[in-house]
Amino acid sequence: MKHLTTFGIVWAALGLLVGSAQAAECPAVTVADSMGVAAGKYPQQYELSEFQSLANCTLSFSGNPDAAALNSRIRGNPELPSLADRIPSEPLVVAPYDSIGKYGGTFDALSNATEAGTSDFLSTRHVNLVRYSDDLQTVVPNVARDWEWNDDFTQLTFFLRKGHKWSDGAPFTAEDVKYWYDNLALNSDVIEKPKDYVLVAGERMTVDVVDAQTVVFNLPAPKPGLIAHFATSFAQGFQPKHFLGKWDPKLNPDADKMAQAAGFENGLEVLSNYFGNSDWTDTPSPLLRSPGKAANLPADVVPTLESHITITDTTEGRHLVANPYFFMVDTSGNQLPYISEQDEVYINENEVRILKLVNAETDYKAQSLGLSAVPLLMDNQEKGDYTVDLRPAVAMNGVFSFNLTSADPGKRAVFGDIRFRKAMSIAINRDEVNEVASFGLGVSRQYIGFSPAPAFVDKKWASYAIEYDNAGAKALLDEIGMVDTDGDGFRELPNGEKIVLNMQFATQGIDGKIVEVVGQHWADVGVQTTVKEVTPDEYRSAQSSNQLDVGMWEKGQPLAIILGNDELWVPPFENYFGHRTGMLWAEWVDSDGASGVEPPDYVKQLIDDVLAFQSTLLGTPESDALGARLVQNMTENLLFIGTVQAPSPIYHRNALKNFVEFKTASYEYYRTFPYRAAQWYLDE
Structure with a gap:
């Protein structure tokens, strides 16, 4: 592999010096080969003075030879100055995973639509x-x-x-x-x-x-x-x-x-x-x-x-070029990113997206990619010269909720009855969900809010109301007055009105096979369902306007994020892009009770507890008690119903270098952000 040359501009540890003499090169440290240079204060990266001290060298700098041409495509940018006037005097020095890269190429990305399934791509330049x-x-x-x-x-x-x-x-x-x-x-x-x-x-x-x-x-x-x-x-x-x-x-x-x-x-x-x-x-x-x-x-x-900046944006996709002022360099002094351009195409049809992956038309993909696509992708790995990794997910892919503030009074009364939510939870045969949708790779779990469960969580909550009990579900539905009054095999609401659960889903948020299996399980206990795939925009619009019967999207966050973000615990229990319920509760909270629907006491307790939890020293008895009560109130009331925790696929072409196996498949850690996409390069 041809390494980039280093020349020209020399920064001494205490200041910027430009000279004609070439300084001694610093060792091309990588994660794979430290070349005898000790680790810095933080893993896999250094501040400039720190790196030069540890490596006993003075780093010289070079940039993308196409930087001026790329800059000329950014409307409004001035003529490109020298590299010395573009890189910070305190750049972040990045150790690539495997090797010093080479400049050039276009990173091809695939998303669902504008603002739909795009965070995967956004994270690569974030x-x-x-x-x-x-x-x-x-x-x-x-x-x-x-x-x-x-x-x-x-x-x-x-x-x-x-x-x-x-x-x-x-x-x-x-x-x-x-x-x-x-x-x-x-x-x-x-x-x-x-x-x-x-x-x-x-x-x-x-x-x-x-x-x-x-x-x-x-x-x-x-x-x-x-x-x-x-x-x-x-x-x-x-x-x-x-x-x-x-x-x-x-x-x-x-x-x-x-x-x-x-x-x-x-x-x-x-x-x-x-x-x-x-x-x-x-x-x-x-x-x-x-x-x-x-x-x-x-x-x-x-x-x-960011590493790249948008220069065109249409309803079909967008194109970006490298930021000529980006603040990172590698250990040989090459300004990052290596990849000169990025191109994103929007395809809303799941089957078409999968076909493009099979044909190796995309360099990397994880978002909106379900386990159901894995057999086809695996079968074509060698031919397409790509790799598919199965990695643990942080959020649970198959989480359901009922619209607890439905505009329909009959539905609102039933959805708000904990007996109904428990019936619908135990009506799900999670073993079947696992086999059909997750190839037996998953674990049946209830949604508890935290993912994974911290030490203060009683283990009983992970299995709360997840046992498959068709007869028990039917008995609970009978108890609340949902019986079949017209003889069509499906139950009516207690007020006699017909009920059909409209299960609209988007593949960005949940695997369609999970929805189909769960929909059949609910029909098996006499609650009629219809399953329909919609676009992410359509799903979010219906959710925001309080029109969904059933919410379904991935959900769950690790402890570290919950300590800084309370949205999973406060109505509507996530942001516009996530899985929400209780929209009219949220309106009541936001308006200080002037409008909307007043939430029950346990929801008010969730709000108080998460704020107190975030301001309490973690690991203390007070913190543990608050965390335990958060989990109990969330789980015992079945605001959200979990199914199976399963791994998720991550796809990349083998020509994409310095790409490592991810620890998790997770939006929660912002997808590729921990894995330093600015040091990826294309070797072709």
Whole structure:
């Protein structure tokens, strides 16, 4: 394998020196071969001065030879300066897994549709203040150079990198972190309701700028899990103030005038077009889809710190090029990413997506890829020159819920009866689900909220109401007055009205075979069902508008994430992209009781307990008691009904190098983020 040459620009440990003489090369350290260089403070990566000290060398730098051409395709970017003016003076030095890579190529990705099944691809270019290393235990620096907590976890300080720049060459500083928090995350004109992770015990934090490279989060109560949020979330803790702030009427009195001159109603409309009024970083790019209007603005998309930046975005897919100002280098001094371009195609039909994988038209895929596709993919591995790994999942793929605030009074009364939910749980033959949908590879489990279960969880909850008991389910349904009154073989509601459970599912969230088997089990106890596949957008729309009878999507989070994010425990029990129920309970909570439906006491207890749990020192008796009660209230009330915990497939072409076997298949750790996709390269 041909290694990249290193030449040109030399940084000494104490400063930037540009000279004509070539410095001694540093050893090309990889995870596979440390070349005698000791590990740094954090695994698989170093800060520059740390690496040079440990390796007793001075690192020289080189960049992608096509960087200028790639930069010219980013509308609004200035002419590309020298590499010395693009890489931070404190870059993150990354040890590749197997070898120093080579530049070039296009990474081909496959998603379902705009904002549907796209997080897998988004994670390959994602950055945040910190991330989890691939052990899924150790938080390591990413955008931030380092961080520190005070003694009681009420103050979190991030230290940023000197010389770090946005993709348009503007400086990235602590002001960009403060701007994100004060002017976007807490701005009701931009995001209607603050997300749970920007609050602590329901109260806002304050963000203070100490200097250009130091920013402090001051918390109203302890929340040690905040660092895990930044390590796993798609929501980035920074936005470019220099770019967005000029259109923000709260910062610039001329924002509306500027916007109107560009053909927009006001500055907020420009912000909406750029930022998407969301914390989700994968929203469509309206300006790319209306180039005539975009021509009046300085650029098509918001500058990024990610490895690649979008240059085209249509209903068929999008195309990206490497960020010429990216802040990572490898141990030979080569600026990352190695891969020059990324191309994403949208295909909503599951069968067509699988065929494209069989034909090796995609470099990597995990999201929306169910176990049912594995036999066909395995049969064609050698021919297609790709690999399929089966890895443990964090979230359970087959989780069901009933619409506890259904607009239909008869359904709401039945769905809200714990006897009905228990009947529907024990009506499921999980052994059959495992054999039919998971090839016998899964384990029957109840949904308990935490995945995997921490030590404070009583083991009984994992098996609560999972025994297959067809007769017991029928008896419970009889007990609540659901009987067959018209002789068609299916039960009616206690009020005599006919009930048909409309089981709409999207393959992005659940394997269709699980839905079909469970639907038949429920029909076997006399509850009529219909099963229909819909697009993720259709499913989410119905869920958001309180129209679903049955929710079904993967669900579950590890302890570390729950310590920073309470959404699984507060109505509607997840965000727009996840598995939700009790939409009118959520409305009641959000409106302080002014509208919606008041939730039962156990739900109010969940809300109180998760906030207290996040602010209590983990491992103490108080923390364990709170965690145990969270699990009991969630499980005993069967808000969500689990089926089988099974592994998930992860696909990659063998030409994609520095790709390692993932520890888990998990959205919860943000898919590829722990595995450093910026050091992947294509060898073909």
